[in-house]
Amino acid sequence: MSELTLGITTIGDLLENEKITRKIPESDNGKSTKKTAGNIPENTEITPVSLIIPDYQRPYKWKVKNAIRLLDDIEEARRSNKEVYRVGTLILHKEKDKNEYNIVDGQQRVITFSLLLKCLLEKAEPKDETKDETKDETKDETKDETKDEPIKFLDQPLKDNDDNKRNVYQNYQAFTRRISLLKEGAKTDLREYIEKNCELVVIITDDISEAFQFFDSQNTRGKKLYPHDLLKAYHLREMRNCTEDEIKQSVEKWESIDQGELAGLFDDLYRLKEWIKGDKPDKFLSEKNLDIFKGVTAQDNYPYASFYKSAYAYIKTANSTYTPFVTGSGRMNLFQINAPVIAGQPFFEYVKHYYDLLTDIRNNNKYVGYFVNGNDIVETLNNRYNVGDGDKYIRLIFDAAILLYVDRFCHNIPTREEIDNLDIFIEYVFIWAYSLRLQQDSVRWDSTLNYILEKSDKGKINSFNIYKMIVTSDSPKSLFKMLSAHLKDIEKSLVKEKYRNDDPDLKKPNSLYEWFMKLFYIKIESNGEFSRQQNFNR
Template identity: 30%
Template sequence: MSIQQTITHRHAATEDREQFEAYISTVGNILRQDLRIPAYQRPYTWSVKNVRQLVSDIQHFRTAGHYRLGTFILNEADPADSVDHGAQDGKRVLNIVDGQQRYLTFGLIIMALSTRSEELDQALSEPLLARVQNISIPRRRDGKSEANLRTNYEHLFQVVKTWSTQELSDFTEFFLKECSVVVMEVKDLDSAFQLFDSQNTRGRALYPTDLLKAHHLREFSQTDPSREAILETVRRWDALEPEEIEHLFAAVLFPVKRWTANEPVPETGFTAEHVDLFKGIRQGNTQYRWAHMALMAKATVDQYRATNATLRQYGVIEEFEFPFQILQPVIDGEMFFRMVDHYIAETRKAGINGTLAQDSGSPATQTAPELQNILEKLEGLPAGTGNRYIRELFDCLLLAYVDRFGWHEVGEAADKLAQRAYLLRVHLQRVNKKSINNHALFGHSRAGLGHENLFAKIAQAQSPDEILTIQDPTVPAEKIGALNTPFQRLFSSVPKEPTV
């Protein structure tokens, strides 16, 4: 069924057709509707970066033949409100509960395209301005919406001005006819807000990882896999606790990337500003050399898995998975979810985030036996915010090592990495995020480690020996003696400076 056919094929999304209806609409058709942005909506906040990304996505997916641009939640406006807004007699007016940022940006794109309407075929040029005549926004005292709209329109105008006539025509036709949105019409406003909440927050604050999930599911769907493959991917993701996924990115993968690159972890931590770190290579994108190696590795792994599917199923041959590396670029779509599965398993095996893993309802991966000794020592340490920060630093060091060398000599490496991380506690009574950043990037000056970034050293090391043979700094005996017993056990093998 084509998109045009799908538009006319509406279906009830719940048993109560009168309350909730869902359907697919092209961008051209959604702009024909009489939509209003209620006064309770927040200002228009999209930046030039958001607009540039949207145009880039539309251009990229033109070769796929269609592109889904998200979801609109609409609620039928009060009849009196419709009259106030000058609606035609008998014409329905719908309020936008969710989707105003995209809706207004669609209007800006149409306005920019219309500046060159004389170069388009009549079938495309005539409807352009007609589609934005009814778009209006609530006036606000702060002028934020108006300022952002003007800035984004100017950017779009400059972009459209550079296109050839053919590119202009191709983009306009694809945007109006083959770009689509999912529309959910809800009669009751309270139900509309409940739907908005469940769509965007599932009853909790939206994590940056939720944005990543949405991005990579969209990319996955563009490769036209089977419906079952997408559903299985969603099932695996949803089987994990959101807190465990968020911890993986915010407390492990993101800090490892930052510290290895000699950059501090921001005070605000992992936020929506940083999700681009975990986007990367689109399927079929061979424009840049840096993407070639990862795409070639994926092609090799996928071919092996497909060729030997039966042998793998019966355990005749070993499983063969993509060689994920934290510092390598992410392949968008399905590979992102395979990457998450890989690092969830690795962190559980390393004893990282163990409590959340046990509570997730998923089968827990058994902790590596080589790590039992050091993990028992660490779990015996006193609780407290500072010690939690140091434990997360150790977790990052351990995963960086495992990511580089696998599980070779992991027990000995974990002992050394734990002593390096917890030296901060020997020398500082109060540990905060700033001192953790200093210690991770070049060894805290109070810890006597000199200017050495252990993350960068791991990333450049050719063998585990380069980490295992790092010289231990000596520690004043009186400082060790002042520690409580669990810390003394942790530093039992560290050389002590004699007491003067």
């Protein structure tokens, strides 16, 4: 059974004395939340408490405006004579048989308070030996004890990250400047108020999965969730039989991705999965569509579920041996976009895999000289036709087709033939995607969907579902043959005027039609492959 403990601590006790001031007895919680037997005596301390920033934590993101706002709030509370000023909640995961407590939630605030206290301790006024020590002897002794106390929490190294370096330095400098403006005696008063009156509610659990669930609940209260936040919580619950290290590694993969980019990734994968089925997706993933990413669970024992789980387990095992290197085949892909997701740990691997793959495609990074060979089409599209919403919709369906093709037909270490075939496919998919752009002044989301699903009310040329065509092809050669049969010429009279620039320099503005004509009129041979001849005469 996991152990859940609630506590309250002052900032001074936590950061200077490495202890949590008191536990909250069960009777104070309103319900029994402690999962071990017995009541907890009032004001029982937890000590020592060594706070750790785990590897899976994000960088320190608080900027000067956030740090100064916290200081302003504290000073306002002190001026208002608030006896207790609650400054938030700290969620900790306790390492078993250790006094180390990993910060799951509250890292930004704890680092900021540590910097502020360090600054105040360094700037604390020396004790006035001429003072009448009989006035408040206890108070003076407390000052002496804490004045030069180091903040041990700050001794641990932060990740070598630009955000960490910049924000820690800038916030500390901002605190130093602000504190230097305080009147005589005010620095000590401020320090003592932070140490003794500012409090954190602390939640401690020895179950890391439970800690992350508390984190999700705490951070989404009162604000709308990203759909992928719900997926994270769902798949963490499916990891109940995994080790702590496996859970940590999964969360690290997740947290390494910018949350806005993560939302975009799920939007892309959701749309692609719907297009493959021939369905019309919403523009963005929402809570009502989450089942598509919940996948096959450990409890599912249907034949199809057993097949996919067995395939994942086999490939995972094979990739961890010397087999890929002995056979020369390289590591096998664990995932396919049109296959069900495996719930739990594989889901987090799935997300990281497709994030890296799609990022490489969109940045034209790994694929230049490796897959795409500096393809002129990709480079030109990166520099032009990427401004308005219409251009972005066309680029979206272009990238999605490349992602699906790479996912289906390209190994991690491609052969020469795979490299050449992908280059050919890019030419085909350019003709398909940008046919819509040539035929419409304004490309909207609905018209993009209608084009893909062959529902265009005006019968757009080259309107067909390329995604379904890709997943039903058993080889690039058979795919190219189908594409050759489906793609048609566009008469110049049907091309919107702004794309009719006849300048032979295809990288100049508005030369999209010339690109199309150049590629389309490369001779398509009976086997469905471009001939690669350089004679582009019509």
